[in-house]
Amino acid sequence: MAPVSVFAAEPQLICFGNEPSWGLQFSEQGRARLLLPEQKPLDYRGRETRLDFLKERAWRGKPASGKGGEVVAFLRESACSDGMSNTTHPVTVRVSLPDSRLLAGCCRIPVSSNATSAPVPIAFEGPTWQLAAPGAQSAGVDASEKRSVTALFEGGRVSGFSGCNRFMGSYTLDRDSVLIGPLAGTMMACPEPQMAIEKAFLGALTGTLRHAISGDRLTLTPATGAPLVFQVEPAPMLQGVNWSVTGFNNGRQAVVGPLLGTTLTLTFDQGQVYGSSGCNTYRAAYTSEGNRLAIGPVASTRKACSAEGVMQQEREFLAAIESVKVWTISGGMLDIHRADGERVLNAIKAAR
Known part of the structure; x- marks a missing residue:
């Protein structure tokens, strides 16, 4: 009789990477399957530990066969590009193998996964956020000069394009609030309305703002004034432009x-x-x-x-x-x- 795989459940999260091509598929009940080039699939049983305030978790598993070392997967809820397509995935992963190799890649949620599974939310840090306000793409800016106003929050540093110049600065997260420190930037002069857009944007992106994410949209709300509404910037495309x-x-x-x-x-x-x-x-x-x-x-x-x-x-x-x-x-x-x-x-x- 053929052995019965312990990986009978449908994958709930599929992690993968390149150089070399590998896969790590997580199912329900603390089970995972490791796929490596030129090797038979290896099944693991384990459990995860979560740090919700950092949007991180670690999954540690031992071989289902009882022989061999542990696999540890570090998962972070942040936008991840697989480097081979224009798709942005919701989870970044690092996998430590028993032979001391460290793999890096992305994770996706299978379309066929149980519909009751909660989707992984887009993280505040990691994605490039593109200002959705109409003024950022105002009529009156020459078509060749139109660029989206953007902001990237990562590791306590914020940077982006403010309408005419690049900007950068520091920020601190505190639950649903973000404190943005003084911003610096390049000093190029642009025609109107770009300079007006930039002045208004940088004036609003300062001090303490409440942040909220709904789907692929981020809203930053200051104590006074209109909120800044962003959406995740589309995946970059080099070809065909x-x-x-x-x-x-x-x-x-x-x-x-x-x-x-x-x-x-x-x-x-x-x-x-x-x-x-x-x-x-x-x-x-x-x-x-x-x-x-x-x-x-x-x-x-x-x-x-x-x-x-x-x-x-x-x-x-x-x-x-x-x-x-x-x-x-x-x-x-x-x-x-x-x-x-x-x-x-x-x-x-x-x-x-």
Whole structure:
């Protein structure tokens, strides 16, 4: 007779990761199944300990067979990107294996799970919150300049885009309240109404505010004045977007804007990146895994442009994009860096 698996119940939470590909499936009654490459599934029995005020829990289990060491899973209710899709999952996980390996990944709630199971709420910390107020995308802002006002709360630091500039500061959580300290930011000047939006937003995002989350929406309510309403920012998409470069690394440790009258662009599409380098058009292969990115070698047309500095800009820009290693998108802005952390370029969605 074939052995009966102790993992008979439907999974209530499925955790997984890459490099290597692995899985840890939790069922009811303190049971879990560990899936590792080129190994038979291993069943565990265990229990969890919760720290509700931190939205964290630890699950510790021993092999159902009675042989082998423990598996410990540390789960935190925070937005998690699996690095392979545009899906944001509700739980971040770290798994300690008996052989001392440490795995990192995300967890999802299966669609087929028991409908009576309570959904895992979105955490205050972790997601990038996008201001839902209409003024942040006001008519009167040129389409190429529209960016969402955002805020990211993580580890006692808040940062984001306030309408014209990047901002950052500190915060302290106290149950359903958050105390936001003085905010600092970049000092770029923008046309109206962006400056008015920024002033109003930063003025409201200060002091003690009550926070409440309903679904994918966050409301911050000050003692006086209108509340700030946010929603979780959509998962970033690198591919299929026409990006207009606002600044690039000129190879002399400076990020500079494109010369007047020139346009630098990137479009990522099915393993190819192409666009305008200011005078010529270019094309290159690219690979992307998670937030890692590699481009090159770059090939371009051979037109010569006589305007001052245009050909030098083109050489510097093409050299810059061949050095990329890491990308992020926040508030609608693409931010690409080298392996040493130095910025390669910034870009926004191009006007259609």
